[in-house]
Amino acid sequence: MAASWRLKILPWIVLLLFAVRSAGFYLPGVAPADFQRKDALMVKVNKLTSVKTQLPYSYYSLPYCRPNVIIDSAENLGEVLRGDRIENSPYVFEMREHQQCNIVCRKVLSQKEAKELKEKIDDEYLVNMILDNLPLVVPMRRLDHEGSMVYQLGYRVGLKGHYTGSTEEKYIINNHLSFLVKYHKDQETDLARIVGFEVNPFSVKHEYDGAWEGNKTRLSTCDPHLKRSVVNSENPQEVEPNKEIIFTYDVEFKESDVKWASRWDTYLLMADDQIHWFSIVNSVMIVLFLSGMVAMIMLRTLYRDISQYNQLETQEEAQEETGWKLVHGDVFRPPAHSDLLCVYVGTGVQFLGMVVVTMLFAVLGFLSPANRGGLMTAMLLLWALMGLLAGYSSARLYKLFKGGDWKKTALKTAFIFPGVVFIIFFFLNALIWGEKSSGAVPFTTMFALVLLWFGISVPLVYAGSYVGFRKPALEDPVKTNKIPRQVPEQAWYMHPALSVLIGGILPFGAVFIELFFILSSIWLHQFYYIFGFLFLVLVILIVTCAEITVVLCYFQLCSEDYHWWWRAYLTSGSSALYLFLYAAFYFFTKLGISKPVSAVLYFGYMLIASYAFFVLTGAIGFYACFWFTRLIYSSVKID
Template sequence: MLQCQESDIKWASRWDSYLLMTDDQIHWFSIVNSLMIVLFLSGMVAMIMLRTLYRDISKYNQLETQEEAQEETGWKLVHGDVFRPPANSDWLCVYVGTGVQFFGMMLVTMVFAVLGFLSPSNRGGLMTAMLLLWVFMGLLAGYSSSRLYKLFKGSEWKNIALRTAFTFPGSVFTVFFFLNILIWGQKSSGAVPFTTMFALVLLWFGISVPLVFVGSYLGFKKPAIEDPVKTNKIPRQVPEQAWYMNSIFSILIGGILPFGAVFIELFFILTSIWLHQFYYIFGFLFLVFLILIVTCAEISIVLCYFQLCSEDYLWWWRSYLTSGSSALYLFLYATFYFYTKLEITKFVSAILYFGYMLIASYAFFALTGTIGFYACLMFTRLIYSSVKIE
């Protein structure tokens, strides 16, 4: 006959032993590692901003004759082309709007998680909150994409709103639906029911799409952002660049540091998702998110400055891709994690893993790329508004 013994543990705290995490030291190492990267980048940016840029601006503003101005080299020479709209500017507006939507969703989600409103013990609560926030952040996506579109002298704001509302969600829903069909084919209980799929489509078309159009309308109604310098009618020829300033090389190099700032914490996130462990120290995650923002902004500014100094004014897309390339390293790390930590042997399970990680990498690309883009946009507007242009 079993005997019941009275326990000193309160009923409300009966699950605490399962939620106990013993790897705080590793998390602190993750934070210290990320902070070291940020401090290193901050030192580089401070050196550029406080020494090199100050010297450049003082020299440019002290030129006495037009002949001296024409003999100058560096970033001032491309002032007549630096704000020229890039090729495929419509798609840049769409992806910037998508990144803003992701940024708003992630920021609000982590603030609520840090404050304790979203708990990992509530199964599905975090994902539901993220979906709802994504839907309502469509207002910011439409607003930011149309504001940038008007900066590029565009006029068809409805076209931009339509692309913003359907490009990213449409591609993600297509991959998600395909993966769900595979789960249905295996007759697994993990398949998303048809009613849930219908609810997702209803949220997308009923709330998100209208909010994107409302945001685009409000953004396009506002006066266009004026460039600090005038753009020449005839584009300047970009001189031949050194091998290390090659667009592909600099883009791939730029993505290493933002990924390096988060990859240790990424291990715990992947473990909590794929090995069914709890992740609830959102304070660490929020700090890593802030570090990611600073890292993306700083590495994009540094490489943008070097690009302009080499008289290459095609910075719009490169500023987005520089920090956005960290998504490539995220997917490569997910592949490494799959072969070293997971014991998945079934083909369908492997397809599910890589499909979901592809979606996560795509979202990470939009988020980090947008951060780098806005950092470079503010940087270029700041430096070109600080020099005298004849």
């Protein structure tokens, strides 16, 4: 029996390992060897990025100097989806040894290479490099704060403007890099660890006497025999066909008091717009105050209603029932399209479980920005594992509605939301592929995502549905009449569309300030690290969604409208509409995207985010209203 059980799970284990390996995961101690000599520090190059196009490209897509052999670093699933392409470079440093005027290579641009460089300069592309897992930054002095520094992630490929007195705009390339490597030295062992990696880029039209002798050529524009490099920025290197470009670099090592454990603190404060803590806390306090007021009003009103109804029953007064008690015979009648509601409620529970667990890991420091791609990788794996909760929740609700075909509902739960997201993602990836961007997800990674979906998520959804459907169905606190009651004509302010749109305002108001920083971290390539505060915002969002849905559900029942199932889901779920509208506002006010493809990518990805936010908030509101209705109808005496 044990051997048979092992044979059954063996294919699933093999499938999981293949998916994990295809996605770029490596177990500790078995990762591929890093292409780096033990006595040297090798700079690695990453993607070229631009906030104007949002299309990353490989570093070697431009005519930069190449090493003898280009080796890709092992990347996890999140890095691949982010468009990271980490490769080795010809920039090699000796630890704590200053170097000046090192020649990397000489390039003569072709017509095509010059055109590509000009296009990247026009689109303001940045070159990203990595040393000892630290990204390269360019220090810049803030104009609004004297003495304060900000750091730009990566350096510009080049600039466009008027140079050397010319009236014609010219393109220049940053071909001389002045690196600064900061290290922290242990006073006892004299060992050093890298704690900072900065660069100052220059455009220099290098000159030399005599014949070209490779790295041994003596440059007259950059003399290594002097104590400092002579960088003549008044004569920049133009980008034109058949132009000779010589790439050089300096490197200086500087001891720092920053300890290795704190070396990321500087990088996490790189954003130009510092977080306005007072504004955020003020917004949080307003939301908490409104939520407290709403909860107090609801509790007092309900207490009075329940006391009044129970008192009438004990006095046996023959008075006509009014308000929410009048619809007790229809309030738990299954809604239209109940199977679809079960699917979306289960999907929302799956998403909520993924978000909560991810936030907990991030708050504990397991998903820091130092672990590139770790956050996205964790979210995808947790999404697959939370399929168990999705299947269980949808099956329990489906059985409450007295449904019989639980397998069909389980398959819908496993395929509707991920299927829609995958179709949109596949379309966007095709656009990225058409632009020949390194952000296009390779076929192997796409296949790994499908394996995670079909090999882990779908079976877990099915297993959760099986367990949930086998459990006894929940008993309704009141009996449902055989003939449905007619809903009276509603006041204009109780119209379903109006109440749904009003219900989404408060949940969106709880997160819109934090949403600004999240969008900046995604689309302006800034680091986001305040996961503790984000977890607090998540808790406030959950409380706000629950309370606003309960309030509007109570008003609906008092108006003798018992069709609350779908409206409870849509009330808080409508906050996703405001999220998408805010994303459009952010696009037109904060981003300088001009290419149509980039605009389609932005709105496509924000559509996916809004869709996910819809199922998350909708499920929270639904369960709050579900608990509320069961509580109030079980608290009164009904014949």
